[in-house]
Every structure is written in C-alpha cells, then in structure tokens.
Amino acid sequence: MASFLRTASRTLPATRRFSAQTPSIATIALQRRHASSAAANGSQPFFPDEPVEPIVKTQIPGPQSKAAIEKLEKVFDTRSLNMIADYGRSYGNYIADPDGNVLLDVYAQIASIPVGYNNPTLQLAATSPEMASAIINRPALGNFPQHDWADILETGILSVAPKGLDQVFTGQSGSDANELAYKAAFMWKRQQQRGGANVDFSDHEITSAMNNQSPGAPELSILSFKSAFHGRLFGSLSTTRSKPIHKLDIPAFDWPQAPFPALKYPLEDFAAENAAEEQRCLDETERLIKEWHAPPTAVVVEPIQSEGGDNHASASFFRGLRTLTKKHNILFIVDEVQTGVGATGQFWAHEHWNLESPPDMVTFSKKAQTAGYYYGNNDLRPNKPYRQFNTWMGDPARAILFRAIIQEIKRLDLVRHTAATGSYLYDGLARLAEKYPGEIMNLRGKGQGTFIAWDSGRRDEVLKKAKAVGVNIGGSGERAVRLRPMLVFQKHHADLLLERLERIFGS
Incomplete structure (x- = not known):
C-alpha cells in the first residue's frame, strides 16, 4: 500500500x-x-x-x-x-x-x-484491524479456529454458495480444492460400501492402508475428460489432460478419461452434428463408469475447459452428466476454479445449466482469492476427525478478502454487468471474424459473459503483437486466444481491445 x-x-x-x-x-x-x-x-x-x-x-x-x-x-x-x-x-x-508501459489487462493473472x-x-x-489480526495470527483452523470464523464464512464464502450447497471446506489453491474434493468422494464411497458412518475400519483395512494396498487403499478412481485441467498436485494431476508438459516424469493414478465434446462452430450451423457428438461422449462416459477396472467414485468436469483450449459444451451435455452420476450412484464434482465468481455472466457457470439437482461438490479458487469446495450432503463429512485435515485448512485473511470481493460485486452489480459487457464484446469480435476470417476462427463463448475465445493459426504471434499495442492477453491449448478480463471490464475497454485487435489483424 x-x-x-x-x-x-x-x-x-x-x-x-x-x-x-x-x-x-x-x-x-x-x-x-x-x-x-x-x-x-x-x-x-x-x-x-x-x-x-x-x-x-x-x-x-x-x-x-x-x-x-x-x-x-x-x-x-x-x-x-x-x-x-x-x-x-x-x-x-x-x-x-x-519501464512505464501500461497495458490493458484482459488476462488478469490467469483469470x-x-x-x-x-x-x-x-x-x-x-x-482493517480484522485483516491485520488474520495475517499476523494465522490460525491452524482445524485445531484453533478464531472465535468469529463461522461469521466470516457465513457473511462471505457461504453467502454466495451454489444453490443446495450450504457447507464449505476451505483450502489453499485450486489444485488443493480439487484434491480435497476427491478425498471426500473416496471416503464417501467407502463409507457406503462399509455400511455407514458408524461402521469402524477393519484390522485388514488399517494394516493394508499402511502398505498402500487394498482394501485400505482401495482401487477406486475419479473420471475426468480429455483436455481437462484440474491442477498440478498428484491427485489433481492424474485428472489433468491438457498438456504433456504438466505430466511428464510424474507417477500418476490409472484413472479414466472420457472424451469431451469437440463442437463445430458456428453452433447454429451444426446443431445436429454437435448433438450427436455430445451423445457420443455421454455414451463413452457411461461405458467407462460401468467398465473401468478401478470404479469411478466421481466425475469431475469444468464448465468450460480453460487450460485445455477453451472448449465448450451445451447445458444439455452437463445435464446428461448429472443424470449419469445419479443413475450410477457416483458424485458429480464441478470444477469452477476458473469459471466461478461472475466471469460467465452467472456467479457460478453451472447456473447456466438449469440442473434438476445441484452438483455434489463445487470447487473454487482464482477470483475468489481463496479456495475450497462447497457441499451440502452431511455424508461428505468424514466419519472421524483428522481424515480431511492439514495445518492451515484455508486462510482467514483470504476469506476476509473474498468477502470484500463479494461486497464489491454486489455493490456494482458486476455479474449482470459482465453478462452485458460480454455480449457487447462478443458482437464486436463476431464483426471482426467476418472481416478477418483467417484470424478469428471458431469464435465461442456467446452468452457466457466475457469468457470468450477463438482459434488462431498464428496464436503466439498475436499474443506477442498484442503487448506491442498495449494489451496483455493470454492463450490456452494449442491455438486458442482466450479472454479473461476482470469483472470491472467495461464497454469502453472492449472498444480499446477491439481496435487494437484489428490493428494486429490488419498488420
């Protein structure tokens, strides 16, 4: 300061x-x-x-x-x-x-x-004095939570909890949030198989767990999707499929990956083909759930595959996934680490799907400036203490910051604002795509706030030239240019961005 x-x-x-x-x-x-x-x-x-x-x-x-x-x-x-x-x-x-350069930032520290x-x-x-205390007296929350921790959660993180999810487990990062959710899923499944929360562990389970063997270390899995990104820690990395560089040389779990729909654009011209592609992916997902040698305990999916190339699917596809998880008694984890907190024109991107029943867990980080997962089912609480535990279990300072972020979002009505700005920006990009069809291909993100992307045959060159004209912009996957502006991005910023993109495309 x-x-x-x-x-x-x-x-x-x-x-x-x-x-x-x-x-x-x-x-x-x-x-x-x-x-x-x-x-x-x-x-x-x-x-x-x-x-x-x-x-x-x-x-x-x-x-x-x-x-x-x-x-x-x-x-x-x-x-x-x-x-x-x-x-x-x-x-x-x-x-x-x-050096005195000041760039319009539409990458925003990776969203x-x-x-x-x-x-x-x-x-x-x-x-504030509250923040100063949280910073210098950081508690080990599992053992020594501060007296007002419930108030901080209820007035902040839980005030924007997804519908149907009224509890939270806080963590350190997006990768951590996903790993914690996976652990909760495994403990939930084994508790079911064992006969309930009150059934104790057998001696065989206890001894085999210490040798990393079944049944104490069960042969279960988490199903993710091709091109997905869920983090770089060991468990989350086993569900990450975006780039080899993230995974090379790192031992991984033998967990299944289902195909994620490869949609054709513009969507309105390929409605039948895209519907067939989504059904193909749902069918393969169900096959893997039924046949994989280490039965999936949960399906984890991003509403928009961000690091893997900004890949979209329809609300119908995600409703289909929810139906499959219900049918086969496995959990549905929605990874909102990058899509959450307003960027898609809804506070949580999965709100676009109009699900009949909420996800079992929703993970979050990035724009929240803190991390964790929401849940609503008490059975997702481990049956004994210290099973879902670490020293910090989150950070009150970051929870206080998220509360202030929420207050600012509500004060300025930024979710609604981002939906409107996103529509304005998308329309401008669509006009540029008509003028420069070789520069903007497969434009996507309509109706998804400012969560917009397109493919470029010279992506890395575009990103480099953008800095030269005063714009910090990012990419994803092999050839996507992705926009990740802040919620305070306005129409006059969109005009500046569009003008400079046209300058690049015309050069």
Whole structure:
C-alpha cells in the first residue's frame, strides 16, 4: 500500500496526482470507492482515474524490466515469465511494468483478479484491524479456529454458495480444492460400501492402508475428460489432460478419461452434428463408469475447459452428466476454479445449466482469492476427525478478502454487468471474424459473459503483437486466444481491445 501511495503521483498522466500532503490510504480508498458508485447506474468508469488508454513507451520487456529479470533469474526460475509487473502502479483494468508501459489487462493473472488492481474496497478490507489480526495470527483452523470464523464464512464464502450447497471446506489453491474434493468422494464411497458412518475400519483395512494396498487403499478412481485441467498436485494431476508438459516424469493414478465434446462452430450451423457428438461422449462416459477396472467414485468436469483450449459444451451435455452420476450412484464434482465468481455472466457457470439437482461438490479458487469446495450432503463429512485435515485448512485473511470481493460485486452489480459487457464484446469480435476470417476462427463463448475465445493459426504471434499495442492477453491449448478480463471490464475497454485487435489483424 505504501508503495502504491509513493508511486501514485507519478504513475500516469491520466491518473489522479497527489500532493506531498498525501491523504491516508483509507481516505483515498473511500474517495475512489465513492467515485465508482456512479458507474453502477450508468456508463461512467468504475475507476474514474484509470488510464484512458494503454501506454507503450518501450519494447516489452524494456531496459528496467530486463534488469529485473536478470536479477530474478539468479534466485528464481523465470522461464515461464510473461512480463515483469509493477503492482504499485497498476490500477483498475491496467497492468504496469517498471519501464512505464501500461497495458490493458484482459488476462488478469490467469483469470484470478476479480475487481481490478488496487481496488479501493479491497484496500479498505486489507487495511482493517480484522485483516491485520488474520495475517499476523494465522490460525491452524482445524485445531484453533478464531472465535468469529463461522461469521466470516457465513457473511462471505457461504453467502454466495451454489444453490443446495450450504457447507464449505476451505483450502489453499485450486489444485488443493480439487484434491480435497476427491478425498471426500473416496471416503464417501467407502463409507457406503462399509455400511455407514458408524461402521469402524477393519484390522485388514488399517494394516493394508499402511502398505498402500487394498482394501485400505482401495482401487477406486475419479473420471475426468480429455483436455481437462484440474491442477498440478498428484491427485489433481492424474485428472489433468491438457498438456504433456504438466505430466511428464510424474507417477500418476490409472484413472479414466472420457472424451469431451469437440463442437463445430458456428453452433447454429451444426446443431445436429454437435448433438450427436455430445451423445457420443455421454455414451463413452457411461461405458467407462460401468467398465473401468478401478470404479469411478466421481466425475469431475469444468464448465468450460480453460487450460485445455477453451472448449465448450451445451447445458444439455452437463445435464446428461448429472443424470449419469445419479443413475450410477457416483458424485458429480464441478470444477469452477476458473469459471466461478461472475466471469460467465452467472456467479457460478453451472447456473447456466438449469440442473434438476445441484452438483455434489463445487470447487473454487482464482477470483475468489481463496479456495475450497462447497457441499451440502452431511455424508461428505468424514466419519472421524483428522481424515480431511492439514495445518492451515484455508486462510482467514483470504476469506476476509473474498468477502470484500463479494461486497464489491454486489455493490456494482458486476455479474449482470459482465453478462452485458460480454455480449457487447462478443458482437464486436463476431464483426471482426467476418472481416478477418483467417484470424478469428471458431469464435465461442456467446452468452457466457466475457469468457470468450477463438482459434488462431498464428496464436503466439498475436499474443506477442498484442503487448506491442498495449494489451496483455493470454492463450490456452494449442491455438486458442482466450479472454479473461476482470469483472470491472467495461464497454469502453472492449472498444480499446477491439481496435487494437484489428490493428494486429490488419498488420
């Protein structure tokens, strides 16, 4: 925060300048928060003192960034580095670097920044005594939860729980959230097979578990889908199928993968073919559920396969999956790590599906800035303590931050706003696709907020050129360009993005 105040006066010509008598962080945050309120009822910017457009002063990386990268390389692996950022000078929808470049950010830390850099509502939460206590007195929640932990959960994480899911197990990251959900699924299934929560473990189960053998370590599985991404820890990695580089050299469980529908676009031109493709995938999913040698305990699926190439399927397909899990008495886990918290024009992407019964578990992270899984069935609680346990079991500081994010989303009506902005942006991209059909192929994400993507034959070149014109944008899969703007992304930002994309396509 202090860094933000020190640098704010020299950030950008378009950014509000502060005198030497700089007000407190809280005062500045309150002023900015009040100024943003007008945007909720009109077309005013959510960040009134945000840059009016990107600023590109040097090549990216520039000399200051190169020096920072060289210094960092000595102590940290920088081979996956995208750009060096200066977060003190980043604001709203714009990310800055040490060289004075300020880019419109439609990648948003791999979809994990929800309401803008240096958001004033989050600044107020971050500087509160409650947050200070949570940071410096971080509890081991399973053993020593703070006195108001239930209140923090009920006013934050649980206030936006998916319909039918009224409990939460908090965790550290998206990968952790999925692994915890998998563990809950296995314990649930074995409890059923054993005869109920009150039936104790046999001596054989106890001794065989210590040797990683059945029945204590049962031959069960989690079914995922081709091109899926569920994380990089050992269990989650066994359900990840997006890229070989994630999995090479790592031992994995022998778990099944079903085909995910490969839809043809535009959807309205291939309705019959796409319906047949989805049915083929459902049929193969059911076959695997019935025949796989290690019976699946759960099906895990992303509403939109993000890292695997931004692959979509219809609501009918996901309703079909829910029907299969009910039919075969296995659990339905929806991985909303990337799709959750408003980006698709619903708070949770699976709300688009109109399910007759809710998922058994919904995992979350990224834009929530915390992690975990929601559930509603008490049988998903382990029958004994310490079975679903670690030192931290989440983080009250991050739960407090998510509560502030939720408050900001509600205050500015950002879910509805994102649905409208997404429609505007999609229509603009559709016009560009007509003009440059070789540049925008298989445009997808209509009706899914700003969760939009397309295929490009020169994807990596497009991403590189985007930085040169002041846009930070990301890719997924082998050739997809994916958009992951923040919930505070507005129509004037969409216009800036569309204009710069056309500049790239026309070059």
